[in-house]
Every structure is written in C-alpha cells, then in structure tokens.
Amino acid sequence: MISRNGAQIITHLLERQGIRIIPGIPGGANLPLYDALSQSSSIRHVLARHEQGAGFIAQGMARVSGLPAVCLATSGPGATNLLTAIADARLDSVPLICITGQVPLPMIGTDAFQEVDTYGLSVPITKHNFLVRSAAELLDVIPRAFRIAASGRPGPVLIDVPKDVQCQMAEFEAWPEPGRPADPPAFDLVDIERAAASINAARRPVLYLGGGVIYSGAGRLATSLAEKASIPATMTLMGLGALPVDHPRAMGMLGMHAARYTNLVLEECDLLIAAGVRFDDRATGKVEAFCPSADIIHIDIDASELGKIKPAHVGIVGDVGKVLEALLPKVETRRRSEWLTFVAGLKEQHALPTSTADDLRTPYGLISRAARLLDEEAIIATDVGQHQMWTAQAYPFRRPRQWLTSGGLGTMGFGIPAAIGASLIRPERKVVCFSGDGSLMMNIQELATAVEQNVNIKIILMNNHSLGLVHQQQELFYGNRIYASVYQSQVDFVKIAQGFGMKAYDLAVSSDPAATLARALGCDGPCLIHAPIDGSESVYPMVPPGAANKNMIGGEAHGYTCA
Amino acid sequence: MATLAPEMQETQQDTNHRPNIGGNRHTVIELTVNNHPGVMSHVCGLFSRRAFNVEGILCMPMDEGRLSRMWLLVHEDQRLDQMTKQVSKLEDVLDVRHSGADHEVFVKLEEFFGSGRIA
Numbered sequence: 001m002i003s004r005n006g007a008q009i010i011t012h013l014l015e016r017q018g019i020r021i022i023p024g025i026p027g028g029a030n031l032p033l034y035d036a037l038s039q040s041s042s043i044r045h046v047l048a049r050h051e052q053g054a055g056f057i058a059q060g061m062a063r064v065s066g067l068p069a070v071c072l073a074t075s076g077p078g079a080t081n082l083l084t085a086i087a088d089a090r091l092d093s094v095p096l097i098c099i100t101g102q103v104p105l106p107m108i109g110t111d112a113f114q115e116v117d118t119y120g121l122s123v124p125i126t127k128h129n130f131l132v133r134s135a136a137e138l139l140d141v142i143p144r145a146f147r148i149a150a151s152g153r154p155g156p157v158l159i160d161v162p163k164d165v166q167c168q169m170a171e172f173e174a175w176p177e178p179g180r181p182a183d184p185p186a187f188d189l190v191d192i193e194r195a196a197a198s199i200n201a202a203r204r205p206v207l208y209l210g211g212g213v214i215y216s217g218a219g220r221l222a223t224s225l226a227e228k229a230s231i232p233a234t235m236t237l238m239g240l241g242a243l244p245v246d247h248p249r250a251m252g253m254l255g256m257h258a259a260r261y262t263n264l265v266l267e268e269c270d271l272l273i274a275a276g277v278r279f280d281d282r283a284t285g286k287v288e289a290f291c292p293s294a295d296i297i298h299i300d301i302d303a304s305e306l307g308k309i310k311p312a313h314v315g316i317v318g319d320v321g322k323v324l325e326a327l328l329p330k331v332e333t334r335r336r337s338e339w340l341t342f343v344a345g346l347k348e349q350h351a352l353p354t355s356t357a358d359d360l361r362t363p364y365g366l367i368s369r370a371a372r373l374l375d376e377e378a379i380i381a382t383d384v385g386q387h388q389m390w391t392a393q394a395y396p397f398r399r400p401r402q403w404l405t406s407g408g409l410g411t412m413g414f415g416i417p418a419a420i421g422a423s424l425i426r427p428e429r430k431v432v433c434f435s436g437d438g439s440l441m442m443n444i445q446e447l448a449t450a451v452e453q454n455v456n457i458k459i460i461l462m463n464n465h466s467l468g469l470v471h472q473q474q475e476l477f478y479g480n481r482i483y484a485s486v487y488q489s490q491v492d493f494v495k496i497a498q499g500f501g502m503k504a505y506d507l508a509v510s511s512d513p514a515a516t517l518a519r520a521l522g523c524d525g526p527c528l529i530h531a532p533i534d535g536s537e538s539v540y541p542m543v544p545p546g547a548a549n550k551n552m553i554g555g556e557a558h559g560y561t562c563a
Numbered sequence: 564m565a566t567l568a569p570e571m572q573e574t575q576q577d578t579n580h581r582p583n584i585g586g587n588r589h590t591v592i593e594l595t596v597n598n599h600p601g602v603m604s605h606v607c608g609l610f611s612r613r614a615f616n617v618e619g620i621l622c623m624p625m626d627e628g629r630l631s632r633m634w635l636l637v638h639e640d641q642r643l644d645q646m647t648k649q650v651s652k653l654e655d656v657l658d659v660r661h662s663g664a665d666h667e668v669f670v671k672l673e674e675f676f677g678s679g680r681i682a
Contacts, residue, residue, distance in 0.1 A: 119601060123608050128654040131601065148654060304648035 001173065006135035007036035007166040010099065013142040015042050017178045019070050021424050023048050023057035023449075027074025028114060030101030032166035034072075046424065046453060049445035051078050053417040055085020056443070059094050060421020063404050064379060066215065068095040068149045069421070075101045076114030079160075080121065084411055086156045087125040091408025092238060093211060095154035097145050098122075104164035105133065118160045127155030132162070135170035146179030153302040154215060184301060184319035189326065195273075195297045195314045196330035202271035204339050205231045206291075208254065208283075211238030211407070212276015212300060218321035219400040222275065223247065225328060230336040231273065232343050234262050236283050238407045239276070241397040251343070252352070255283035256543045257389045260350035260556070263541075263549040265343050266291050275299045276320045279309035280408070281545075289548035299323045353540075353555060354394050360513040363390040363462060366531050369514060370432065370460060371396050373521045379404065379422045379431045383415035383439030386468035389539040391434045413442030416459065420446060423455035431457045432521070437491065438467045447500040450526040457526045461493055464533045472538045476553065477545075486535070497528035506530045588639035589618065589664035592647065597655040598624055598631040605653050606633060615646050619669060630657070634668050 004012065010033060014022070023046040026034040037045055048054035051073040058071035073082045079100045089096040103112040119131040128148045130141050138161070145157040199205060213222050219242045226233045226249040233243050234254040243250040251262045263285075266272075272294040277283070284290040287309055298305070298312035299320055306315040316323050359365040367390060380395055381404040382388040388405055397403050404422060406414040419433035440461055450457055470485040497504035503523060507530060510516040520529045541555030596602045603622065610617050619636035637643070651659050 120604060123601075123604055124612050129601075302652075304645065304652060308645055 001171050002175070003169060003171045004135075005032070005036070005167055005169050006132075006138055006161065007032040009135060009138045009170065010142060010161070010166075011036040011040050011043070012175065013138070013178075014070060015040060016175060017068075017142075017146055019043060021046060021061065022070045022072060023054040023421070024072025025051050025054055025074065025078060026072075027078050027101065029075035029103055029163045030072060030078075030099075030161075030166070032163060033099070033101065033161070046449065048417070049448050050443065051081035052085050052413065053443050053446040053449060055082045055096070055098065056088070056414055056417035057421035057424070057446075057449070058096055059085060059089055059414075060381070060404060060418035060423075061425040062089075062094050062096055062421075063092075063418065064401055064422045065425050066217075066401065068097050068146050068154075069425075070097045070099065073098065073100050074114065075103055075118065076116045078114075079116060079118040083121060083125065084409075086122060086158065088406055088409040088411045088414065089156040090125050090127065092406065093154050093215065094156065095149040096156040097149055098156060098158045100158065100160050101166070102131070102160045102162040105162045106164070108162065118158070122158040122160075125156070126158045129158040129160070131160045132165050135165055135168040136172065138165075139170070139172060139176050143176050143179035147182060148179075150179075150181040152182070152184065153212075153300075184322060185303075185317050187316050187318035187323060187326075191314055191316045192323070192326045192330060195316065196327055198271055198295060198297060198314060199229055199231075199273065199327075200332045200334075202295075203336070204269045204342075205229070205271040205273060206266060206269040206294075207231050207233035207249075208236070208272055208274045208277055209233055209239040209242040210236040210275065210277030212320050213239055213242045214276070214400040216276065216301070216319050216321040217400070218276070218324055219243065221321055221324040221328065223249075225273075225324060225331065228328065229331050229334050230340055232265060232340070234258070234266065236277055236280065236407075237392055237405060240392060241400045241402045244398040245396040246398075251347075253392055255285060255549060256545075257393060257539050257541065258549070259352040259393070260541050260552055261343075261346040263543070263552060264346050264350060267550055268342070269294045271295050271297070273297045273299075274312075275324070276301075278305050284309070285543050285549035285551075286547055289550070350556070352393055360507060360517065361532065361534065363387065363533055363537055364394045366460065366462065366517075366533075367391055367394045367434070369517060370521065373518050374430065374432065376402070377429050378402070379419075379426065379429055381405070381415050381419040381422060381431060381433040383433070383435040383442075384410045384412045385436045385439055386464075386472065386537070386539050387434050387436045387439075387462040389469075390462075393539075412439040415439060416443050416446045416450065416457075419457040419459070420450050420453065420455050423457050424453065427456065429456070430521070431455070433457055433459045435459055435461050436468060437461065437463045437465060437487070437493070440493070441491070444496070447497060447502055447526075447528075451501045454525050456524070458521050459526075459528045461528060461530050462533045463493065463530060464535045464537065465490065466535055468535075468537075469539070471535070472542075475538070476542070493528065493530050503527040504530065508532045589636055590639045590643065591662045591664055591666040591669060592635040592637060592650070593660040593662060593666075594633040594635070594650065594656055595625075595658035596631050596633055597657065598628055599655070602631065602655045605655060606635075606650065609649055609653065610635075610637075610646065613642075613646065613649065615640070615642060619672070621668060621672065634666065636664065636669055
C-alpha cells in the first residue's frame with residue numbers, strides 16, 4: 001500500500017510524466033504543493049515574477065518541444081494572472097497544464113481570502129478543466145490532464161486543487177501509468193482517393209499550411225507534396241517553417257501582411273489544399289472573396305474546423321502527417337510549368353520590398369542582419385505588433401518549431417517569457433526575441449527571471465516609442481488622428497536592463513551598429529539590444545481589416561510608397 | 564471525445580418534416596454527459612459564447628447518478644452542425660443525438676407549463 005498526501009501525489013505523477021522544469025509562483029493556497037516539490041530531486045522550479053510570465057515560460061517550453069509543459073499558480077490573483085497565457089495557449093493549440101491552488105473545500109463559495117471561481121473562469125479558455133475534490137482523484141486527474149492536453153488538437157488543461165486536498169492523505173495500490181496522447185482519428189481512404197483525384201485534376205493548386213502541419217511534424221511531407229506535384233505553398237503565421245523559406249515552392253505568409261504576389265496567387269488558384277489551418281480572418285481577409293475560384297480540400301485533426309468558416313469539397317478529419325503520408329503515393333508527379341511560370345511572374349513583379357535591407361535603422365535591415373549572424377539552430381520568438389509582422393515577413397525560417405509567436409490571441413508580453421521557456425528546454429540553442437517597446441513593458445519583470453536563470457536569450461528591442469500597429473491603423477483608417485498610441489515619456493531601456501542585472505547594448509549610440517549587434521548576439525547569457533526604429537515605419541502591404549486580400553495597401557516591390 | 568450517432572447524419576428531407584412550433588423550426592439535441600458539478604456550465608457556456616440560443620433545457624441524472632441526460636431545445640439553424648461538432652468536443656459529453664422538436668420530453672413539458680406552445 002502506498003500512502004501519500006495530495007501534494008506528494010501531484011509531484012510524483014509529474015515526475016513520472018517526465019516533467020523536469022516547472023515555472024510558477026507560490027502563494028498561500030499552493031504552499032503544500034511547493035513543500036512537496038522542494039523534496040523532488042528531478043524537478044527544477046523556475047520562479048517567475050508574474051503568473052502570466054510563468055504561463056508563457058511553460059508555453060515556450062511546450063511550443064519548442066511539442067510536449068505538455070506545466071506551470072503553477074496560487075488561488076485568486078495567482079489564477080487570474082494566468083488566464084491570458086491559458087487563453088493564448090487555447091487559440092494556438094499549445095499543450096499546457098496549469099495547476100492552481102484553491103481555498104480549502106469547506107471554504108469554497110464563502111468569498112474566502114484569495115478565493116475566485118478559477119474553474120468557472122477557465123471553462124471558456126481551456127480544452128478541459130478540473131476542480132479536484134479528493135487526493136485519490138488526483139491519481140486519475142493528472143494522467144488524464146496530460147492525455148487531454150496532448151491528444152488530437154492540443155490545448156491547455158487547468159487543474160484546480162484546494163489546499164486541503166493537497167494535504168489530504170490517500171492510500172493506493174500502485175501508481176497510474178503516465179498520460180499519453182490518444183491515437184489520432186482514423187480517416188477514410190475513399191476521401192484520400194477523392195483528394196488525390198482533385199489534386200491530379202487541378203491546374204492551379206496551392207498548398208495552405210498552418211500550425212497543424214508544424215504540430216504533427218508534417219513539414220517534410222508537405223514539402224514532398226509541393227515538390228512532387230509542383231504546388232506552390234503558402235504558410236499561415238503559425239505555419240512558418242513548414243517549408244524552408246528558400247524552397248522554390250515556398251511563397252511565405254498569406255493574408256493581412258503577406259507579400260502581394262502571395263495573395264494574388266491565391267486569387268487565381270483553382271484548388272486550395274488547406275492543411276492544419278482554421279481559415280483565420282487575418283489569413284483569409286473577407287472570407288467570401290478568399291480564393292474565389294477554388295475548390296477546397298481541408299485536412300484537420302479537429303472535426304469542428306471543417307466547414308466552420310468555409311465549406312470543404314473534400315474534408316478529412318485526421319492527423320495532417322498521417323493524411324499526407326496516405327495521400328502522397330496517390331498524387332501524380334506533375335510539372336505544372338504554366339502555373340509555376342505564372343507564379344514566378346507574379347513574384348517577380350510583386351515580391352516583398354525588403355531590398356533596403358542593409359540599414360540597421362530599418363526593421364528589415366535589422367532583421368536580416370541578425371539572421372545572417374545566426375544559424376538555423378537559433379530559435380526566434382517575438383512579441384506582438386509591427387516587429388512581429390516584420391519578423392514574420394523577413395526572417396528566413398527554415399524548420400518547424402524554430403518560430404514562437406502569439407498568433408491567435410496576439411498577446412503583447414508573450415516574447416520574453418516564451419523565449420525564456422524555449423531556452424530552458426533547449427539550453428544548447430540561442431534564442432532571439434524580437435520585441436517592441438510596447439510589448440516589452442507588458443512582461444518586463446521577467447527580465448529578472450532571465451538573469452536569475454542565466455538563459456541564453458537575446459532580446460532585440462525595436463523601439464519606436466509607440467504602439468506601432470495601433471499608430472499605423474490610426475494613420476491609415478482613422479484619418480491620421482493619432483491618439484493614445486505614442487508614449488510621451490522616454491524609457492531608458494538600457495538602464496532598465498542593466499538594473500535587472502542584464503547586459504545591454506545600444507545600437508543608437510554605437511559607431512558601428514553591425515559590429516555591436518554581432519558582439520551582442522555572440523555574448524553569453526541574456527542580453528538586451530536596443531534598436532531605435534523610425535516611428536513612421538509601417539508594415540506593408542496591409543489588407544484593411546475586413547477587406548478582401550486583393551485590396552492591399554502599400555508594399556509595392558517597385559517604389560515603396562506609404563498609402 | 565464523444566462519438567456522433569448515426570441519427571445525426573440526416574438529410575435535408577428529414578429536417579423538412581420537423582414541426583414548426585411558434586413560427587420557428589426547432590430541434591432537440593440530446594446529450595449523455597458525466598454527472599458532476601460544472602458540466603452544465605461547460606455545455607451552456609459553449610452555446611452562449613458562440614451566440615447560439617438555447618430555447619429550453621432539461622437535465623436529469625441517469626445510471627444511478629453517474630451520468631446525466633440533457634435535452635436542449637434549439638433553433639434549426641445553419642450553424643447547428645457546427646454547434647454539434649463543438650459540443651461533441653467537450654470531454655464530459657459522451658454522446659450526442661438529434662431528434663425532432665416533437666420529442667416527448669418537451670411535448671409533456673409543454674402540458675406542464677400549460678401554455679400549449681413553445682416559444
């Protein structure tokens with residue numbers, strides 16, 4: 001007979017799941033759990049400075065490894081602070097396990113100190129959630145939580161554990177098996193035949209690859225399909241890295257900030273092969289006008305994505321990798337020279353105007369110089385805003401899971417903690433976080449965590465003293481009435497970083513910014529690189545929100561104009 | 564993950580036979596769910612946050628209280644298929660079936676309310 005309290009059960013089950021690093025913050029209602037964790041020899045706790053930071057550190061770990069990561073918070077404000085990171089994980093399908101402390105069972109519903117309805121608050125933003133009512137229940141709940149988080153379309157699971165349940169003793173015969181992902185759904189070979197026939201018959205097909213391709217490890221298979229059948233491929237923000245950027249069939253990102261030619265190619269396609277995507281409005285623009293003359297093959301592991309936004313002519317519910325594996329041998333080798341010549345012609349005329357790319361004071365210049373100083377091993381994280389879109393457009397992504405960004409929720413403040421998490425789980429790799437001054441200040445406290453953990457992250461701060469993307473929208477769509485989007489006080493980010501004990505480099509005062517950037521990216525441990533950006537820089541092309549993708553503003557290859 | 568019952572794969576023809584109560588076409592979604600506090604909020608929350616109105620709702624324990632049966636009276640709507648897929652994804656939903664708005668449970672409930680009409 002094994003006898004343990006709830007906190008010890010959680011700790012040991014996490015050890016058995018292979019969890020080695022847990023970010024979190026202790027507080028009154030999870031102290032028994034922290035006491036049990038202190039006795040674990042295999043789990044290292046990483047003390048975040050804000051629970052949202054802990055949530056995004058865990059997300060960084062999960063996004064890079066593809067495995068569920070765990071974070072901890074106490075009841076009340078600890079739990080509410082986690083919510084943004086959970087909602088973010090839900091929209092980007094990240095396997096995250098959040099374990100929160102709760103007031104003791106008899107006090108639930110009494111408005112006790114630091115009591116909040118964590119279960120109720122987390123219902124709409126988790127894949128599933130639990131309020132645990134006995135220590136013995138944990139033997140079922142913890143493995144199940146891991147199974148749910150990693151099965152099918154991954155997502156966050158929250159486990160709320162009252163303090164008395166953490167202290168309660170339970171006796172049991174044996175430890176349960178760790179929770180593992182369930183087998184992906186079986187698909188019908190008839191649908192594979194139909195999809196193959198459509199592809200073979202198509203004259204102007206396009207592959208539309210999303211985060212599902214990355215998560216199912218299907219980048220190589222998608223590349224093979226593009227090569228064998230000569231199909232140009234576009235990627236969503238979450239799908240970047242599915243095909244290497246310099247692959248002849250790769251067309252980069254689609255949608256709101258795509259290169260002009262990519263959106264124009266989609267206008268012409270007669271078959272859209274959508275894999276691991278959800279037809280997000282930032283990708284499709286006005287849905288009715290998206291790929292107006294195309295039939296659609298939609299492959300996704302989540303049945304509810306099929307037909308949610310756009311009806312599919314062939315819908316296949318399944319793991320993208322498994323489906324592509326079955327599909328590939330049935331797809332005929334084609335050269336499609338007429339179509340590829342047409343695509344090449346559009347690219348020639350309407351490529352992304354990144355050619356000013358050697359000036360480090362411009363966004364593209366800074367990004368491409370950094371890219372040249374890094375290799376394919378480097379992991380690239382971003383915050384949210386203009387810098388994120390410039391990086392998505394211009395950074396040469398060459399492999400899946402190289403790119404960490406908040407896609408669905410678009411959470412400013414994602415970057416630093418996600419980069420810390422990535423570095424914790426892949427300490428041998430360099431992690432670079434492109435950020436902006438607006439985003440950086442939304443989780444700036446995690447600079448302390450980065451220094452304390454001595455993680456190998458380099459933060460490139462594009463500072464334009466404003467909320468750049470808001471500024472840009474006000475300029476373009478609100479009659480240039482710039483309001484509440486420019487910071488009046490100037491923050492000295494170099495001093496701030498140094499105050500946290502972090503090395504800082506300032507490209508503004510450097511006589512040789514390129515050399516300073518090289519030195520900074522080559523240094524050991526965390527550092528901040530301050531890179532001023534002209535406040536008038538905008539992200540082009542831009543499809544106005546709600547407009548069709550063919551209505552792009554700016555971003556002409558010849559003659560860079562502001563609209 | 565809930566499995567979709569064959570009853571759900573209905574044709575347009577089937578839906579045309581549905582009674583037209585109160586001027587609106589209704590249908591009944593019948594769910595088998597785990598019986599624990601919170602399941603109701605999972606199901607109702609899903610409908611409300613996707614802006615899909617539930618006209619009537621009834622829930623009774625079954626299988627010695629281990630499970631519950633829920634009946635949802637909803638509008639026949641083009642988003643019904645999407646809602647069915649979404650509700651099937653809930654961990655605590657074990658089975659999803661469709662039946663017409665003339666489902667006995669709501670017909671009898673109508674008598675109880677004495678209004679003689681739903682909606």
